[in-house]
Amino acid sequence: MKLLKILLDKNHNFSILLAGIIALIIGVGVARFVFTSLLPLMLEDYLTITFAGVLASVNFAGYLSGSILAVFIKNINTKVILFRIGLILSILTTLVLATTTNDTLWLISRIIAGFGAAMVLVVGSALVMTKLNFEDKTKAMGIHFSGIGFSIAITDIISKISLNYGNTWQDTWFILVFFAIVFSLYPVYILSFDKKIKTTNTYYKFDTSLFTPFVLILIVAYFTEGIGFVVQGTFLPDIINSLKGLEGFGGLTWLVVGISGIFSCIIWMRLAHKYGSVNIIIVAMIIQLIGILIPTISSNIYLNLISGVLYGGTFVGLVALFMNLGGKLSKGNPVVLMGALTTSYGIGQVIAPLYSVVLIEHFGNYNYALYLTAFMVFIGILLLFIAKKCFLN
Template identity: 70%
Template sequence: MLRRLFDRNDNLAILIAGIFSIIIGIGVARFAFTGLIPPMIDDYLTIKFVGILASLNFAGYLAGSIFSVFIKNINIKVYFYRFGIVLAIVTTFILAYSKDDTLWMIGRVLGGFAGAMCLVVGSAIVMQKLKIESKTKAMGIHFSGIGFSILTTDLIARYVLSLGYTWEDAWSVLCIYAIVLSFYAMYILSFDKEVKQAQIKQKFDFTIFTPFVILLIMAYFAEGVGFVVQATFLPDIINNLAGLEGYGSLTWTLVGIAGIPSCIIWMRLAHKYGSVNIIIIALLLQAIGILIPAFTTNIYLNLLSGVLYGGTFIGLVALFMNLGGQLSNGNPVVLMGALTTSYGIGQVIAPLYSIYFIEKYGNYDYALYLTALIVLGGVFLLFIAKKFEKDKI
């Protein structure tokens, strides 16, 4: 068993290394920030600055995601993947050892770019290295790493804080955690020798942008908005509800737990009932989760909002991207780039309008109303799109 774990060509080792990569680039360099927002606001940050940092982070991720789509050579992908791992760790050190606003802003942009290298490029390497008949199912296991990334980084940060240490100490421990995982991840997700790869030139086929595809891209923008508001503010949203002070961390933990199996479950449902139908159901559940904190202070319902969020956002990314792959006519670069850009623009915009409403009204309600409305707009677009679909997709 131990030999398998250190075999670069073993499927189990590859999947573990892929999950470790996601934990470093998405967990430590991105989602840990959300869990640590409450103590950072008490000591250093303002909610306005939190929104700006979140927007910058997603702008960096958007740039990295688009850039990664055009890296064709697998050997070059390995170099950028390793660069992303190192960059994720370095930018996290900034949060632990500096309180310079400019450095934080630069760090969050670069941390977002690093996250794209770890997730998007890392996933491409995992896909290339896997020697398994059903890569789709295996990649479902790989993307469960997003849930693990939220859960493990949150538990580590909470444990450090529970011992009486500061949020800076929590960042330091998370850096050490990322460094330990990075050695294994970078060792496994590489090749024993340079991979010879034929250069395949593909023309941009703009005929794939049918009315159905355009509506799908617009709906993915709505999901980008729906994803980011809770990804940025959820613990603080819960902590600001009357009687629920301190429950934000537990809600965020539930997000991670719910996220672990979600991708596998949603993909299986899509295979059975059609992708568009399942995307609509997932978006509706996400909208309900978004609205719960705006309408009730019931502890159980608000914990459910965390479960609904964690249980939908990872699956929705997989559902949209998988459907995009099916519609790309064997040339996914243009369509994947369009989908990623649309989603990323939603991610960048949402924190900015959120801080406007928070500062104007003193609570999160109006930000949640608008976010849910945009997600429901995505549902509406998909119902229209269904009129254009000829096959069950």
């Protein structure tokens, strides 16, 4: 009874964090990342690699538009409404994938799913931060963002169980829709307020003085990280399955990605606090670069599982690291700078799947797409090294 009371208490920190994590599992897992999990089967039955890349690109375009909009929404009551809309869109767009193989409907649904995911991730995270009752919310928000890792792991486990019972990938989408409907009720209830909250909207002018040479380099580096995130985030199971002797191991690698991502944000933020944000961003991007290249040089199962660990263990943390650093550099004017960072990252996300499918179709494997991705991440690392030497010493 005591646990039930805590779970139903809208203002208890445990229930707020749990609701935030469940929301991420639906909005980011069901509406986005499980697509990667089911991709190998969909490629066998319906999708082409080119269309899969286009779907990934438009999904991130939808996410980009939603995340930019979210940055400028200040009214907390509006945020609650947009958060709920995001959950609904995440569910409805998944239902489209379960009920049709019409290309146009899939394109539209993936764009809308991306927008819905932004409402759940960006707006939902703002609600969690607002409701949490801690003096220092940094560690608690690290727990909240572990939901991204959970979103990959849990939706992948659900899809594996469904497929093991002989269901098709379309049946699996139906099961995920049912799961999302049931569990969405909890975050809708918890991440709300008993009465309208009076808020004062703060309007920020576009301050060009924020865009110092260091900040401009940071924005470009975050663009390269957007590229570094997407290719494995879209194709990793199929990349692994395409390696000689590793057919069927793609799903296991993707599960490892999710598990690795659960605690990564907390660890990276603590390291940044101790050793400096720029130093730790560089280290994390170097680790990510190594993970990107492993499938191009080896078909050893253990090395490629490590590749999954390196990817899962860096991409969530890097978002937190860049955004946290951007907040510190914003001089109390976070909207403009975080909007610029978000846009830069989002453009990288949109571009990467498109060049990937061109290279995959031309060369017949994923190697050159991974080479180019690793090179772009290397450019970001190099820029940060230069920025550190020229502007931070």
